[in-house]
Amino acid sequence: MSRFSGLFSSLWSPRPSQDQTPEEEDVTVRVLGARGSGKTSFLYKLYFKHAVGTPDEAFDVVRTDQHNVESIPYLNQMYEIWEYAEMAQSIPHLSKTNVIIFFVDSVKCSHPTVAEKARDNMLWLLTQYGDKLTDAIIITVANKQDEKDAVSAQDIGDEWMKDIRLREALNGHQWRIFPCSAKTGDGLDAILNYLSSTIENRQLLRLSVSSAPQPFVTNLDRHSSSSRLPPGAVARPAGQSPSPVDEDDEDIRRKLRHQSLADFAPTSRERPLSQARMPITPWEDMPNPYHLSDQDFKNWYDQGRVFLFFDYQSLIRISYIYLRQIERTHERRSEATRRLLNNLRVILRSIELFEQDAKQASQNDRNQRATTEFAHECITYSETQTLFWLHMVSYCLMRNPVLEGEDVSFEHFVLRCPELWDGELWRNYYSYKTFHSERGHLEFIAPDKKPLPNAFKSSSLALKGSGLNIDYQIVS
Numbered sequence: 001m002s003r004f005s006g007l008f009s010s011l012w013s014p015r016p017s018q019d020q021t022p023e024e025e026d027v028t029v030r031v032l033g034a035r036g037s038g039k040t041s042f043l044y045k046l047y048f049k050h051a052v053g054t055p056d057e058a059f060d061v062v063r064t065d066q067h068n069v070e071s072i073p074y075l076n077q078m079y080e081i082w083e084y085a086e087m088a089q090s091i092p093h094l095s096k097t098n099v100i101i102f103f104v105d106s107v108k109c110s111h112p113t114v115a116e117k118a119r120d121n122m123l124w125l126l127t128q129y130g131d132k133l134t135d136a137i138i139i140t141v142a143n144k145q146d147e148k149d150a151v152s153a154q155d156i157g158d159e160w161m162k163d164i165r166l167r168e169a170l171n172g173h174q175w176r177i178f179p180c181s182a183k184t185g186d187g188l189d190a191i192l193n194y195l196s197s198t199i200e201n202r203q204l205l206r207l208s209v210s211s212a213p214q215p216f217v218t219n220l221d222r223h224s225s226s227s228r229l230p231p232g233a234v235a236r237p238a239g240q241s242p243s244p245v246d247e248d249d250e251d252i253r254r255k256l257r258h259q260s261l262a263d264f265a266p267t268s269r270e271r272p273l274s275q276a277r278m279p280i281t282p283w284e285d286m287p288n289p290y291h292l293s294d295q296d297f298k299n300w301y302d303q304g305r306v307f308l309f310f311d312y313q314s315l316i317r318i319s320y321i322y323l324r325q326i327e328r329t330h331e332r333r334s335e336a337t338r339r340l341l342n343n344l345r346v347i348l349r350s351i352e353l354f355e356q357d358a359k360q361a362s363q364n365d366r367n368q369r370a371t372t373e374f375a376h377e378c379i380t381y382s383e384t385q386t387l388f389w390l391h392m393v394s395y396c397l398m399r400n401p402v403l404e405g406e407d408v409s410f411e412h413f414v415l416r417c418p419e420l421w422d423g424e425l426w427r428n429y430y431s432y433k434t435f436h437s438e439r440g441h442l443e444f445i446a447p448d449k450k451p452l453p454n455a456f457k458s459s460s461l462a463l464k465g466s467g468l469n470i471d472y473q474i475v476s
């Protein structure tokens with residue numbers, strides 16, 4: 001170990017051995033990457049900031065002999081972070097790995113051979129040891145962004161995604177690329193925030209799976225591959241007319257085509273539908289909402305563009321982002337709500353149409369396998385349910401206001417509001433019959449059990465007059 005570990009080990013003794021099983025709540029992170037890419041700097045920048053509490057501490061780094069390890073607390077997790085001189089040294093310990101952070105030197109990456117070597121190393125790791133890493137979260141860090149010749153994280157990520165084999169290998173690992181400077185510390189917390197929320201979501205998901213009834217399951221009507229209806233049908237009560245979207249289906253289909261549908265051609269032999277349907281980066285034409293920043297997510301949403309899927313969490317997130325915008329801009333709440341609902345209808349309908357078309361195409365191609373691969377869940381449109389959740393987010397925001405200087409990201413907000421993860425919350429206010437009624441899909445229906453908690457200032461109590469069929473009076 002380099003002198004850092006020796007120097008500070010007394011603070012965290014006894015130091016865990018590599019073979020020790022991590023405490024259940026500890027998150028084991030392996031930091032890998034080329035020599036000199038900044039792994040040690042990263043570890044100790046985090047260590048001084050979060051373990052010692054001296055973020056401005058200046059330190060020298062020396063070349064790592066074998067590995068360094070520190071335990072670093074962040075939010076309510078303890079991260080046991082190992083950084084290795086060579087990737088090979090991490091191999092015996094990969095099976096006890098929750099997170100791989102792969103470092104790239106963004107300056108050296110401007111040389112194609114260096115960039116390619118980094119990609120090859122990642123691919124090698126995943127193909128050789130994929131079985132040990134099935135549940136690992138994988139992150140690429142584009143370090144040294146403070147340097148003026150640094151290649152941007154976006155460009156590095158683009159190159160990674162052009163490599164089909166690498167993209168396939170990363171698929172399913174909740175892969176993301178982050179820009180950072182281990183020298184200045186910029187971007188480091190964004191990485192930990194992402195890890196914390198991803199891990200927390202997984203824990204919640206595990207809990208929800210192990211306890212019945214499933215509390216994590218959205219209370220919005222959902223449609224998913226297994227429950228998805230035959231091609232041509234949509235997930236709404238039989239006989240009901242299509243959602244009253246402002247754009248008709250042909251308009252939406254035109255828009256979809258314009259959004260480079262060809263890129264997702266389900267019949268492509270080169271690119272099986274599973275890949276086509278599972279873009280894993282923020283740069284896809286049809287993005288996974290989880291992989292977009294709040295700002296990109298909102299921009300995409302505002303344009304009514306199709307997402308890979310749109311689930312309950314996406315709804316909560318867009319509600320939060322809209323409510324924050326209302327706070328900042330003093331936009332009329334009714335106007336913002338109208339936009340939120342209109343875009344939601346268009347987006348959900350786009351997803352339905354895309355899936356219908358993709359299924360149709362796959363059937364024409366006799367590619368039966370493809371029809372089973374719509375794995376993600378998507379809500380269906382319901383005005384009552386949407387407005388209920390918008391209201392509950394508003395309520396949580398009022399109880400947990402975002403203070404000046406605080407992290408305003410959705411990820412951060414939602415960590416503080418566990419009640420929003422209770423998918424059964426609506427049962428306090430609505431009977432099942434009302435909440436899921438056909439009429440409730442098309443217009444807002446007030447709660448029939450008890451009034452919603454008061455989350456608005458009195459001036460914005462009523463949404464009547466928004467042009468939508470909303471009569472949304474809140475009784476405190």
Ligand SMILES: Nc1nc2c(ncn2[C@@H]2O[C@H](COP(=O)(O)OP(=O)(O)OP(=O)(O)O)[C@@H](O)[C@H]2O)c(=O)[nH]1
Nearest residue numbers: 035036037038039040041061063064144181182183
């Ligand atoms: N400008 C800049 N320099 C950095 C950054 N991160 C690390 N460095 C410098 O890059 C050099 C290598 O950093 P290390 O942290 O030792 O890199 P490493 O990956 O641990 O290297 P090995 O131990 O040799 O594997 C040092 O001179 C650091 O000061 C960064 O974000 N920006």
Ligand SMILES: [Mg+2]
Nearest residue numbers: 039040063064
């Ligand atoms: Mg080092």
